[in-house]
Amino acid sequence: AIDIRTLRGVSKVITLDSGYKNTGSCESAITFLDGEKGILRYRGYSIEELAEKADFLEVAYLLIFGELPTSEQLAKFHHDIMENSMVDEDVHKILDAFPKNAHPMGVLSSLTSGLIAFNPSSVNVDSEEEMYRAIVKILGQFPVLVAWVMRKKKGLPLNYGSKKLSYVDNLMQMMFQQPNEDFELNEIVRDALDKLLILHADHEQNCSTSTVRITGSSHAGLFVSIAAGISALWGPLHGGANQAVLEMLEAIKEDGGDTKKYMAKAKDKSDPFRLMGFGHRVYKNFDPRARIIKKAADEVLADLGVEDPILDIAKGLEKEALEDQYFVDRKLYPNVDFYSGIIYRAMGIPVEMFTVMFAMGRLPGWIAQWREMRLNKEPIGRPRQLYVGATERSFKPIDQR
Numbered sequence: 163a164i165d166i167r168t169l170r171g172v173s174k175v176i177t178l179d180s181g182y183k184n185t186g187s188c189e190s191a192i193t194f195l196d197g198e199k200g201i202l203r204y205r206g207y208s209i210e211e212l213a214e215k216a217d218f219l220e221v222a223y224l225l226i227f228g229e230l231p232t233s234e235q236l237a238k239f240h241h242d243i244m245e246n247s248m249v250d251e252d253v254h255k256i257l258d259a260f261p262k263n264a265h266p267m268g269v270l271s272s273l274t275s276g277l278i279a280f281n282p283s284s285v286n287v288d289s290e291e292e293m294y295r296a297i298v299k300i301l302g303q304f305p306v307l308v309a310w311v312m313r314k315k316k317g318l319p320l321n322y323g324s325k326k327l328s329y330v331d332n333l334m335q336m337m338f339q340q341p342n343e344d345f346e347l348n349e350i351v352r353d354a355l356d357k358l359l360i361l362h363a364d365h366e367q368n369c370s371t372s373t374v375r376i377t378g379s380s381h382a383g384l385f386v387s388i389a390a391g392i393s394a395l396w397g398p399l400h401g402g403a404n405q406a407v408l409e410m411l412e413a414i415k416e417d418g419g420d421t422k423k424y425m426a427k428a429k430d431k432s433d434p435f436r437l438m439g440f441g442h443r444v445y446k447n448f449d450p451r452a453r454i455i456k457k458a459a460d461e462v463l464a465d466l467g468v469e470d471p472i473l474d475i476a477k478g479l480e481k482e483a484l485e486d487q488y489f490v491d492r493k494l495y496p497n498v499d500f501y502s503g504i505i506y507r508a509m510g511i512p513v514e515m516f517t518v519m520f521a522m523g524r525l526p527g528w529i530a531q532w533r534e535m536r537l538n539k540e541p542i543g544r545p546r547q548l549y550v551g552a553t554e555r556s557f558k559p560i561d562q563r
């Protein structure tokens with residue numbers, strides 16, 4: 163419910179809508195979402211069709227520029243991105259200075275922000291040409307940071323990409339190529355990763371995207387706006403849920419696999435525990451992305467011959483929740499992140515990297531939303547508040563307090 167009140171002592175009416183549950187912050191032509199019907203479309207194309215037929219770079223182009231690219235447009239986009247993928251050698255030194263056990267999301271956010279020091283011309287971008295140059299730079303350098311952050315976590319030497327490879331193949335080579343070995347690409351794994359990235363690519367005005375738009379609305383540059391989005395994504399109520407889901411499933415397994423015990427814990431109002439990967443602010447019937455991911459998880463695990471007991475626990479929890487009155491009444495269904503961690507784990511990605519993979523997928527959406535905000539010449543984002551603190555009082559010297 164929206165609370166409309168008059169600001170104390172000020173002749174202005176303010177709407178108070180905690181968590182912005184009913185407040186639109188902008189007009190947008192990028193992503194359409196109907197939470198009741200479980201519909202998600204990027205620029206009018208259904209997520210099911212895009213996940214099936216498009217690749218991640220095509221979807222990135224679609225989100226950012228509004229139309230599916232022709233083969234020439236896509237080739238130029240790929241070329242421009244790869245030509246801008248060189249990360250300054252000094253960024254290594256910054257990466258080296260982080261402790262090995264630093265959380266990859268903190269490192270990624272810092273390095274993304276730090277990129278601006280090495281690309282100063284990307285700060286003030288007003289024209290479409292300047293925006294394009296900043297966009298291809300961040301799309302080129304971000305996968306390098308993602309791969310480096312993971313390799314540092316795994317204690318592997320840093321790896322460089324190849325301009326000849328497709329965007330996602332290049333990301334995989336940078337992440338997974340072993341020292342002194344040729345890289346062999348598993349196409350089923352690559353297709354699953356491509357799908358995961360597409361499914362995460364945009365989701366209208368969620369917490370991290372709103373953060374990117376509001377940061378960019380002060381005309382702070384693209385890179386730091388993205389860095390702010392990464393920080394917002396990190397929390398377990400948002401992108402951090404994919405790590406939290408896997409940790410929860412592991413804990414249930416270690417505890418003997420008793421899913422009913424954890425269902426009861428989630429329903430107990432005196433216990434802060436929530437079933438991670440369940441519920442969504444907007445989807446109130448099902449999350450269309452979760453359906454696609456569940457199928458992809460089955461395919462990848464079958465192809466890799468992985469028998470993961472955690473998948474059975476996940477399926478058990480989902481079944482129980484769908485039949486449980488508490489979850490039914492509150493319309494709590496598995497969200498996009500309930501199954502994504504299971505796929506990432508099968509690919510050999512460490513659990514603390516899961517939210518970094520989410521950020522990799524969300525990058526085009528953040529860019530598209532930032533660009534739209536700048537092209538629409540939106541004013542600086544500046545919400546008001548209802549002040550509920552003390553009325554005017556006199557200052558007391560410290561010895562009289």
Ligand code: ACO
Binds near residue numbers: 442494
């Ligand atoms: N487990 C148990 N109870 C839950 C859960 C859950 N996962 N999610 C919501 N509830 C309950 C709440 O306790 C509340 O109950 P009440 O009405 O009796 O007080 C009711 O459902 C509504 O919950 P809210 O927190 O008000 O719903 P909101 O829309 O604000 O939050 C959110 C949505 C943050 C996603 C929430 O469902 C949650 O915390 N889920 C777990 C974390 C998670 O999976 N996050 C990923 C979201 S998807 C993404 O960011 C990509």
